[in-house]
Amino acid sequence: MSSSSSTPIDHVVAFTFRDDVTEEEVQKFVDGINSLIQCKGVLSVTAGKVLVEDYFESDRSQGVSYAIRVRLEDKDALKSYTFDEHHIKIGKECVVPILSPSKPPIVFDWEAPEVTK
Secondary structure (H helix, E strand, C coil), rough: CCCCCCCCCCEEEEEEEECCCCHHHHHHHHHHHHHHHHHCCCCEEEEEEEECCCCCCCCCCCCCCCEEEEEEEEEHHHHHHHHHHHHHHHHHHHHHHCCCCCCCCCCEEECCCCCCC
16 A cells, blocks of 8 residues: 555446447446456455336436446555556446446545444
8 A cells, every 4th residue: 555545545436328328338348347456556346237226216316327436545546547557448448438428427536444344
């Protein structure tokens, strides 16, 4: 871990896909996202389809299709990840082609000390 901060960072992105996206394109997206585990400073990666359940009072997804969370070692790891060649390649090859042209991804990061049971 870097000396500037020892607090892990959660990097979260919510994606809205094109209406005509195929299952194969979604699988390529998921496989690409999961491959981000190889980037320096990445501790864990998760990607999943956003849940919309009957018991929800409303569709709280706001049209979002999938979300990812990449847990990174610290702020320095976030900076490194941002410019990592593999990360950029996955974005260009697996993410950008299936995005909705009218809804850009929603991206946010936070310092995330973990509380466990």
